[in-house]
Amino acid sequence: MWGSARRFACIALSTVCALIGGSALATGSTIQAAPQAQHSGDFPGVVNSYLNPSVSKVVDWENRDYSLTCDDTVNKPVKVAIRSGKGVAKADGIGGYDRWEVAVQRTTQGKLPHLGNVTAVLFYCSPQPSNFFTQELRVYRSNDGSEIARTPHLSGGDWLPPEYQPESVAIRKGRIVADLKFYGPGDPHGSPSRLRHLGWTWDGREFVTREAPGRIDLTRERITVNGMGPLKLDMSRDEAAKAIGMPIPGEEGRRVCTDFSVQDGPEGLLLRFTSDRLVAIYVIRPATTISTLSGMHIGSARDDVLDTYAGEITAITPDYGGEELVFAPSAPEFAGKVIRFGMSDGAVETFIAGERDWAVFAPSCGAPE
Known part of the structure; x- marks a missing residue:
């Protein structure tokens, strides 16, 4: 007081x-x-x-x-x-x-x-x-x-x-x-x-x-298999920048996909594009407060993730080791889209959501040029 x-x-x-x-x-x-x-x-x-x-x-x-x-x-x-x-x-x-x-x-x-x-x-x-x-x-x-x-x-x-x-x-x-x-x-x-x-x-x-129409506070938006708030899969980079009111600077790299940061956006939030098309949204540290629609985030316990997506999630062991939990919703409108959780010591270390072929951790996409 x-x-x-x-x-x-x-x-x-x-x-x-x-x-x-x-x-x-x-x-x-x-x-x-x-x-x-x-x-x-x-x-x-x-x-x-x-x-x-x-x-x-x-x-x-x-x-x-x-x-x-x-x-x-x-x-x-x-x-x-x-x-x-x-x-x-x-x-x-x-x-x-x-x-x-x-x-x-x-x-x-x-x-x-x-x-x-x-x-x-x-x-x-x-x-x-x-x-x-x-x-x-x-x-x-x-x-x-x-x-x-x-x-x-x-x-x-x-x-x-x-x-x-x-x-x-x-x-x-x-x-x-x-x-x-x-x-x-x-x-x-x-x-x-x-x-x-x-x-x-x-x-x-x-x-x-x-x-005034302006920037979206992305720290308040939740991630789904279809995007993040006004960000929707399949948007071009210009469309995505206009939707959130913030630039997405840089040029696509020489690899097949590029992970872009949002200017003045949350550190650790990456937007994955290929051929100028948004295909996945990637979350790494220090973006520990950004979560999925169901509330899963970096630091969430393994059991909580399994319970949250029970019946639609699979545990796999990738070639590079470790463990991944892959949520693949069964509804037809979500076909081919996933949220992939990278696990470490029984907790979420990173996660990525979007099209199955692009929502992957390895091999990594390149940074913008």
Whole structure:
């Protein structure tokens, strides 16, 4: 439970500080905001904007003064001197706290209709003492650094507010876009899991929030013999990339099949293509949380796998040794498709699902070129 200082922090903010997960289905342009739960580390997710070649060279965005509210922690903006991407505010009017610890998490530049060249800056702000942080996204004219406006602050409804994924903030096709993780039922404090893609457009007076078609959180999808969520066997690579909203980079290798990773997707999730056709989905470590529709995953016990697919699973000993458990559903519509589990020490070490001829561990397919 929070101590008295933290209870005071909540009262000062006039917000309800919930420490449990819940539904966060805010839509349209009426999304509201609240402070966020603080994670470990001084400034999580801080990105060095000097590494982004698109950032304006006219204004030094990591060494200048800004006026911030710590995402509406206070009503009147407070001047914060940012140097080398970080700063501390100790002035009056910071909401009864000792200080704000502030960092630039992301800067990105582009063109917006009616505004021209702009730079969006994502700020991280942690009032101290407290156990939460906030983020606010503000937009400036790239040529002189003058502020245009900030995007509306966001809320998870009755639960903790969502968190920007800093590397996703960008300006594309006349809008500012970003991935945010919202809290869902059962999510622990500090671990929102529901990924949504939001966009902001300028209506002549302010930035308006819209749900934008975007990337799919593949960690939340389940694998079947037919695919994984929007990913379906027989898709081309372009079709698969559009379905999940993320690139699948590289070129098919010289072997008969190629295992591709999804850019910004889960590490250990591989999409197997042959002749530009998705034929299997392969899961290796460290993707231990990705599971089949029936809940089997890396680390599942051998007996659990056998019980789950009882009557439709066979244990085999491949030429290279070890043991494989092969689930081959009997329904006619699944004919020729399997989920193959590679076993080690009585537990699942890896698994692959798809067309029988391609859902195999050896010989391995090549990496993309």
